[in-house]
């Protein structure tokens with residue numbers, strides 16, 4: 567069973583998200599709030615989630631105003647994406663509020679940390695991998711289950727980084743870089759499984775990870791999964807790097823001679839979420855001012 571593409575969509579609607587809900591992890595952060603606003607402006611309802619108890623009040627007011635102006639809706643839910651027990655509970659709460667089923671995910675939550683590899687504290691290393699990789703997986707799993715239960719197609723955008731493709735000059739972030747590289751491979755793996763049931767062998771070998779090997783494999787509408795790999799972005803986090811003179815070095819490392827603004831990721835992410843990218847899955851969209859091409 568394959569799903570036909572929606573090819574008759576008018577060109578001006580290729581980036582529209584009407585009639586769907588989109589989940590955003592890291593939704594109180596710089597990229598998460600910027601993308602969330604763009605989703606609300608593009609007709610989608612947005613569920614912002616983050617580990618902080620509430621988003622910045624001024625930012626949230628502006629997001630609610632955007633939703634009202636565009637006839638869309640915004641919700642905020644506190645969620646630590648590494649808390650495997652809380653994830654399904656929070657989704658049980660969210661489901662009751664939605665007007666439309668989830669058909670999109672933007673996985674923005676992420677942390678970094680700088681230390682020489684020889685001295686890297688192992689608990690910090692594990693934490694970075696836990697948030698950036700395992701937490702991202704838990705969210706994709708929860709959203710895929712929502713899409714399967716509602717029998718709808720969907721699109722997931724996992725925010726990776728150019729640091730998953732190259733090591734950063736002048737800053738020692740081994741676990742961050744490794745975790746972002748893992749996001750590229752997670753993207754391909756989930757895209758393969760959720761694009762069509764014939765893409766992978768049914769798991770017939772019993773084991774701890776596969777307790778029901780003979781369970782019938784149900785075909786679901788396809789979920790597309792892609793990643794975006796940003797280059798350096800000017801966010802509150804880069805403030806410290808600026809003081810150390812790192813930003814002026816980064817500017818020289820890409821072809822446009824500057825670092826990016828969070829707003830420049832709106833179009834790439836909307837494109838991947840929306841029907842305009844209907845034949846794109848398992849891909850990484852690198853948006854880095856040419857950093858990795860140089």
Ligand SMILES: NC(=O)c1ccc[n+]([C@@H]2O[C@H](COP(=O)([O-])OP(=O)(O)OC[C@H]3O[C@@H](n4cnc5c(N)ncnc54)[C@H](O)[C@@H]3O)[C@@H](O)[C@H]2O)c1
Pocket residue numbers: 591592593594595596597598615616617618645646647648673674675676677697701725726727728795796797798799800801803804
């Ligand atoms: N800023 C950059 O230069 C840059 C470059 C490439 C990629 N990225 C990636 O873009 C994404 C967004 O980054 P940003 O610049 O907006 O950073 P940010 O710190 O502003 O946003 C990240 C958000 O994730 C949240 N978060 C952290 N741990 C969490 C957890 N366990 N559960 C739930 N939420 C959690 C934080 O509270 C924060 O609000 C990240 O994945 C980051 O790695 C950023």
